[in-house]
Amino acid sequence: MTDAVTTTGLTKRYGRRTALSDCTLNIPAGHVVGLVGPNGAGKSTLLQLTCGLLAPTEGRIEVLGHTPHTGSPRLGFVAQDTPVYGNLTVADHLRFGAHLNPGWDKALAQRRIAELGLDPSQRAGKLSGGQRAQLALTLAIAKRPELLLLDEPVAALDPLARREFLQGLMSYAAENGTSVVMSSHLVADLERVCDYLIVLVASRVRVHGDVDELLGTHHRLTGPRRDPDTLGPGREVVQASHTDVQSTLVVRSTAPVDDPSWTSDRLDLEDIVLAYMAQAGTHGRDRVLEKR
Amino acid sequence: MIWLTWRQFRVQAWVAAVFAVAIAAALAATAPHLFDLYQSSGLADCTSNCGDLADTFVIQAGTRLNTILYGVGTAALLLMPALVGIFWGAPMVARELETGTHRLVWNQTVSRRRWILTKLIGIGLTTAVTAAVVSAVVTWWAAPLDDGRAGRISPELFSARGVVPIGYAALGFAAGVLIGMLLRRSIAAMAVTLLAIVLVQVAVPFFVREHLTTPVSSSTPFDPENIASLGISEDNTITVHAASPVEDAWELSNVTLGPDGEEFEGPIDPAKCGPDAAGGKRECDRYLGTLNLTQKSTYIPADRFWSLQWRELGLLLSVTALLGLASVWWISRKVA
Numbered sequence: 001m002t003d004a005v006t007t008t009g010l011t012k013r014y015g016r017r018t019a020l021s022d023c024t025l026n027i028p029a030g031h032v033v034g035l036v037g038p039n040g041a042g043k044s045t046l047l048q049l050t051c052g053l054l055a056p057t058e059g060r061i062e063v064l065g066h067t068p069h070t071g072s073p074r075l076g077f078v079a080q081d082t083p084v085y086g087n088l089t090v091a092d093h094l095r096f097g098a099h100l101n102p103g104w105d106k107a108l109a110q111r112r113i114a115e116l117g118l119d120p121s122q123r124a125g126k127l128s129g130g131q132r133a134q135l136a137l138t139l140a141i142a143k144r145p146e147l148l149l150l151d152e153p154v155a156a157l158d159p160l161a162r163r164e165f166l167q168g169l170m171s172y173a174a175e176n177g178t179s180v181v182m183s184s185h186l187v188a189d190l191e192r193v194c195d196y197l198i199v200l201v202a203s204r205v206r207v208h209g210d211v212d213e214l215l216g217t218h219h220r221l222t223g224p225r226r227d228p229d230t231l232g233p234g235r236e237v238v239q240a241s242h243t244d245v246q247s248t249l250v251v252r253s254t255a256p257v258d259d260p261s262w263t264s265d266r267l268d269l270e271d272i273v274l275a276y277m278a279q280a281g282t283h284g285r286d287r288v289l290e291k292r
Numbered sequence: 293m294i295w296l297t298w299r300q301f302r303v304q305a306w307v308a309a310v311f312a313v314a315i316a317a318a319l320a321a322t323a324p325h326l327f328d329l330y331q332s333s334g335l336a337d338c339t340s341n342c343g344d345l346a347d348t349f350v351i352q353a354g355t356r357l358n359t360i361l362y363g364v365g366t367a368a369l370l371l372m373p374a375l376v377g378i379f380w381g382a383p384m385v386a387r388e389l390e391t392g393t394h395r396l397v398w399n400q401t402v403s404r405r406r407w408i409l410t411k412l413i414g415i416g417l418t419t420a421v422t423a424a425v426v427s428a429v430v431t432w433w434a435a436p437l438d439d440g441r442a443g444r445i446s447p448e449l450f451s452a453r454g455v456v457p458i459g460y461a462a463l464g465f466a467a468g469v470l471i472g473m474l475l476r477r478s479i480a481a482m483a484v485t486l487l488a489i490v491l492v493q494v495a496v497p498f499f500v501r502e503h504l505t506t507p508v509s510s511s512t513p514f515d516p517e518n519i520a521s522l523g524i525s526e527d528n529t530i531t532v533h534a535a536s537p538v539e540d541a542w543e544l545s546n547v548t549l550g551p552d553g554e555e556f557e558g559p560i561d562p563a564k565c566g567p568d569a570a571g572g573k574r575e576c577d578r579y580l581g582t583l584n585l586t587q588k589s590t591y592i593p594a595d596r597f598w599s600l601q602w603r604e605l606g607l608l609l610s611v612t613a614l615l616g617l618a619s620v621w622w623i624s625r626k627v628a
Binding site: 048051053055069070071072073075076077079080081083084085086088092095096097099100101102103136139140143 | 293295296299300391392393395396397398399400401402403404406625
């Protein structure tokens, strides 16, 4: 599998504040990758380093085999809060995209705007949050990038707009096979669209992998109290909690758990992410479980 | 990129065009009458007694409309650098950083360097052309009145005539852009830009301009007929100034020296000059004439106007270019 993004010891500091420290990770190409982590984990900084808006303080980053720089035709980026020019109309934005991008796909842009029902003569400043995000996404994908980066694109949207945005993104990615990396602090958003997940807590990758694989290999085991170390090989305990008589473990295991003394439950993606965040010592529950 | 620059700037460009055309039209409409008066008053080709002719002409030409136009034209050129810096320069980058749209535009297929260069050159040229047009019209229209008044070499008019308004306006724009990207806030950048431009507009005429040329020095025997002001204190010290030796020049200094080469301060004979003197003004003047005084003055003559204009424009444009390069460097390296 080729990597869309490779970082080695990537560090970004603003003065004395460290936004991302010593981050080493690979993001595979050809996937819709979800980058999840609590606020302040460094997701935004990582994405801005990836598109070249920021330069690393230390460490290395390679995107599609090159050091990233802004103005690259190969990258599309939808920034946090999906900025657009408030006093330019929707049509102006498409013209702006066409003027500034040699690979501009005019038909795609116009089709999307028509499908979304956006009025081309409407000023972008008067659009709703969802429409604005859709316009920003249209600009990013009509550029025909090889890698599309989205920084919390739906954070400010209501549930309906959120669903529409993610559907649009998903159908585009499925049709074109574009690599997508999308960050969110809400697992529920990523669950719908992503087939690959990276959990980033405090600049560290806690777990990464295919969503199906993650779902298939993680189990919650409940049984009489015992030492988690006695589980046997091939089983990694992610999280353990004990009462006087009972133990509850979150376990990553490639082999099925067939010990009859355990009750085994499947976990959903959110439970898995939470377990890794708890392992990392953050109070992920406060931040990640904002279900809307 | 040119399209985007124009699209984002077209309202301001139209405002500038309307403003320039309005000033040009108002001045062109009143020019024939003003120029006729200038000819008929005899000031245009006067060889002697020019001072009186000038006074007469200024009174005749000083209709309410002309006075307003003269003031508006001069004020427009003096205010233009600050206006351009505040409304075109300061928000140019700062507003993008404030609204986050720099993250949108820099992720199109256009380098930051090209983005900032296109904007700097496009809007900078608009600024220069606007200043050039307004200054050309105002300089042309106001020439007779400038001739009748203090002369355009004087510090209060020099910055609002000829080619230097182009330099001041361009400098105001470039300073606004750089301050905006350093402060990253439009409003704060506007305030700081205003302060910076006012500072430059005061500092250049009073501290820099005289070093761009070599002033003329003249030493002549003190002529009591020529006294412009005279003050006598109770302790018999005196301050006496003679009128400037040349008209229309920009006087840098004008002192009366005693026989010892120091500025003359007396003491004087109270019996000849002062409240107790019997002979009055005439006797006092004659007395001062016998004291072997010298009038020493340094000034920049009016005929240096254009050479000084071009030198100052060169200086201003050089600083503008440096600010522009600093902006390009900062955008390419530092801002995110």
